[in-house]
Amino acid sequence: MKIAQITSGYHPDFGGIEGHVQLLSEALVRRGHQVTVLAESRQPGLAAVEWVNGVEVRRFPAVGRGVCRYPLGMLRYLRAHAGAWDVAHAHNYHALPLILACLARPAPLVLTLYYHGKGHTALANLLHRVYTPATRALIRRAEGIVCPSEAEAALVSRTFGPDPRRMRVVPTVVALVDAACADAELPAWAEMRAPACLLSVGRMESHKRTDRLIAALPHLPTGYTLTLVGSGPERERLERLADECGARPRVHFAGRVSDAELRAWYRRAGVLVSLSEAESFGRTIVEGLAMGCRVVCSDIPAHREFARRYPEWVTLVPADADPGSLAALLDATARREAGAPPDVQPYSQSAIADAMLAIYAATARFGALCAPQEAALEVAGDAYRHS
Numbered sequence: 001m002k003i004a005q006i007t008s009g010y011h012p013d014f015g016g017i018e019g020h021v022q023l024l025s026e027a028l029v030r031r032g033h034q035v036t037v038l039a040e041s042r043q044p045g046l047a048a049v050e051w052v053n054g055v056e057v058r059r060f061p062a063v064g065r066g067v068c069r070y071p072l073g074m075l076r077y078l079r080a081h082a083g084a085w086d087v088a089h090a091h092n093y094h095a096l097p098l099i100l101a102c103l104a105r106p107a108p109l110v111l112t113l114y115y116h117g118k119g120h121t122a123l124a125n126l127l128h129r130v131y132t133p134a135t136r137a138l139i140r141r142a143e144g145i146v147c148p149s150e151a152e153a154a155l156v157s158r159t160f161g162p163d164p165r166r167m168r169v170v171p172t173v174v175a176l177v178d179a180a181c182a183d184a185e186l187p188a189w190a191e192m193r194a195p196a197c198l199l200s201v202g203r204m205e206s207h208k209r210t211d212r213l214i215a216a217l218p219h220l221p222t223g224y225t226l227t228l229v230g231s232g233p234e235r236e237r238l239e240r241l242a243d244e245c246g247a248r249p250r251v252h253f254a255g256r257v258s259d260a261e262l263r264a265w266y267r268r269a270g271v272l273v274s275l276s277e278a279e280s281f282g283r284t285i286v287e288g289l290a291m292g293c294r295v296v297c298s299d300i301p302a303h304r305e306f307a308r309r310y311p312e313w314v315t316l317v318p319a320d321a322d323p324g325s326l327a328a329l330l331d332a333t334a335r336r337e338a339g340a341p342p343d344v345q346p347y348s349q350s351a352i353a354d355a356m357l358a359i360y361a362a363t364a365r366f367g368a369l370c371a372p373q374e375a376a377l378e379v380a381g382d383a384y385r386h387s
Contacts (some may be wrong), residue, residue: 001224003360004088004107008079008095009068010039011047015203015282017092017114020172022055025352027173029054036085037077040071040097056352070096078104081356086364089146093135093357102138108363110144115156116278136160144359148281149171151301169356172281174347179263180290195334196223197292199269200314201262201278201284204232209275209298212326214238217247219327224334227252227265227279245346266291272335274298283308289313290344294333312339 005025009018025035034056041048041059049058060071067155074097082104093113101109139160145167147153153169156162197216202208210228217226228238228251231287235253244247253263266272272288274297285306288295299316306363307314316371317326345351362369 001089001357001360001364002030002085003036004085005035005037006074006088006090006097006101007037008092008097009042010059011052013039016172018279019175020283021091023173023175023349024353024356025055026053027349029043029356029358031353031357032075033357038074038097038247040069040074040095042302063354068096071100075100075104079108082106087289087360089360093139099135100136102135102189104141105141108367109141110359110363111139111142112146112148113139113152113156114148114280115159116280117151117352132159142166143367144168146170146356146359149302149304149305152280168359168369169357170352170359171286171347172283173349173352174283174286174290174344175349176263176266176287177290177344177348179259179348180344186241193270193292194268195270196221196225198224198226198267198271198330198334199229199265199272199288200226200273200275201229201265201287202274203230204228204234204238205236207277208278209233210234210238211241212275212323213273214241214247214251215245216323216330217242217250217325218245219324220331222250224330225250227250227254227269229254229257229262231255240293262287263291269387271296271330273330276300276304277319279303285314286344286347289342290347292338292341294338296330296333306330313342 005021007017007021009015011018011022021037025037028035035057036056040060040062046059047326060074062071064070078100087110088101088107089110090098090099091112093115093315105163136366137263139161143166145156145162147156147169148169148171152167153167157164157167172266173272200210200213211228217224266288272284272293272295274282274284276298277300279300279302282302285295285297285303289310294312296317297314299318303316307316315329317329359369
């Protein structure tokens with residue numbers, strides 16, 4: 001099968017969507033399929049066309065900033081090569097390549113929106129008021145919509161009103177699941193665990209609410225430390241906050257780290273904390289679970305799914321919890337004995353690739369997921385929910 005992946009960024013760009021598209025594309029190539037990735041070119045010096053681990057990557061120079069970046073030549077290329085692929089999969093509603101794919105329709109089209117329902121800045125919220133109504137008809141025309149969580153599927157359904165028969169829920173690939181399952185040192189992880197080591201992983205943006213975690217640290221016993229992995233526009237403000245509340249000696253700003261370093265931090269951490277106000281999935285939660293961390297996370301729809309699935313491992317914290325209450329919850333979680341290791345195989349690269357292949361095959365063959373002949377897709381596409 002010839003598959004186009006249309007996305008805002010791709011390796012070596014860093015991020016959850018970028019990593020998911022790369023891992024999915026490479027898994028499809030290993031299964032014998034031809035994959036072409038069309039992405040914005042965000043970094044100087046990258047080749048316009050190259051092959052990366054068997055994936056054809058075509059990059060288009062982007063002009064503008066943030067959600068307004070426009071990939072020059074991508075729309076023209078999509079239209080010129082219409083029919084070159086059996087199916088096209090466009091990612092990320094909050095960037096223009098997905099909309100260009102909807103306009104060009106180069107092949108039967110599958111969308112993954114990663115839709116949060118709102119922007120995370122005043123400008124983004126203002127743009128959403130115009131952007132969402134203007135794109136509703138384009139979204140509805142897609143042959144298939146894949147959402148990484150039930151929570152996002154419900155939000156997409158309310159906002160855009162697509163045919164529910166054309167929607168599927170398949171989580172994103174979490175690379176550390178495969179690494180954890182293949183790691184022969186798994187029995188030794190408990191010896192490395194430090195219950196009083198708190199860990200937060202992700203881009204430092206305001207909606208991640210890492211400030212709440214830092215503010216809670218002074219309310220915890222002095223033995224507790226906090227490691228923040230990631231970078232972003234909020235870092236300087238978070239460093240000032242740590243200084244102001246007297247917690248700076250107990251906060252380690254690790255920045256961006258290698259995969260090996262990230263795995264080491266997950267192995268050491270007693271509790272992984274994610275207090276984000278909006279997520280379509282929870283990649284770091286799955287990573288933490290795969291590495292044996294207890295998890296404390298914000299009480300948002302996407303996170304509730306993990307709390308239901310892994311009640312012994314995942315604890316929700318209310319949005320209105322004050323620093324003292326949050327600290328008490330973190331302390332209780334760190335002291336609690338963990339139950340049986342959680343089963344995170346449904347989030348592995350092979351499981352997700354199999355589910356997506358079933359969706360691609362049905363879309364390419366029948367032109368829409370709701371075609372009656374592909375009833376077997378219901379089992380393949382949703383199998384992770386029942387595993």
